[in-house]
Amino acid sequence: MFNRVDHIGVAVEDIDASLELYERDYGMTLVHRETVTEQGVEAVLLDVGENHIELLAATGPETPVGKFIAKKGPGMHHVAYQVDDIEATLASLKEAGLKLIDETPRIGIRNSRVAFLHPKTAGGLLTEIVQPAQVH
């Protein structure tokens, strides 16, 4: 069902300060940077093999990531699995009894199609399903 870990989403207070760790110290390559206004985040993707690290900074304190950081501090925010057919995956997971945050896919970073699963039925993890715009 899942091809691989697509990315790990990490909440950070400041993207550029965090890039000192991920680019300079860890040697990861920055491959994308995008502000997703409707979600209130500035996001960057770094390559680590075929997986990615997605750094997420809030555009304001009242956004989901802003509230997350105020409550829990910077750190792991979500895990995302890559799939070929997001509709089929969501149908299967719904049939299995999982609670979907997004009943239908929406557009995510780099024009991927994404949907989130509720942590309550996903083992305590905010979990994202990603169908990339291009297989990569």
Add this chain to the structure above:
Amino acid sequence: MFNRVDHIGVAVEDIDASLELYERDYGMTLVHRETVTEQGVEAVLLDVGENHIELLAATGPETPVGKFIAKKGPGMHHVAYQVDDIEATLASLKEAGLKLIDETPRIGIRNSRVAFLHPKTAGGLLTEIVQPAQVH
């Protein structure tokens, strides 16, 4: 430096109950099960492409994972990156100013060699470096 995400470590209250989610609902394949007495954990590895999910259950309440679950509940525990040369990686990270929990590698699951980085200098994430016993 890092070849890929080796695994995501997930703290769970009960391994077998959690396998209903990861094996049955997510379709991941269980590939290893081990009790690491010195760390006070029962651990299983599931394949997701070339990455793994590592489920961790405490063998008692006074273990690190037992304390983690008491404080934060089940959920993401750590991220692990796979490397070819763990000594060279640790030397580089130490030179960069990162705080190492393990100054020298120790034996981890499936006879891998592992070392942890302190969350304080690793962006708030408990971070593990893994050199597998066999390249896989």
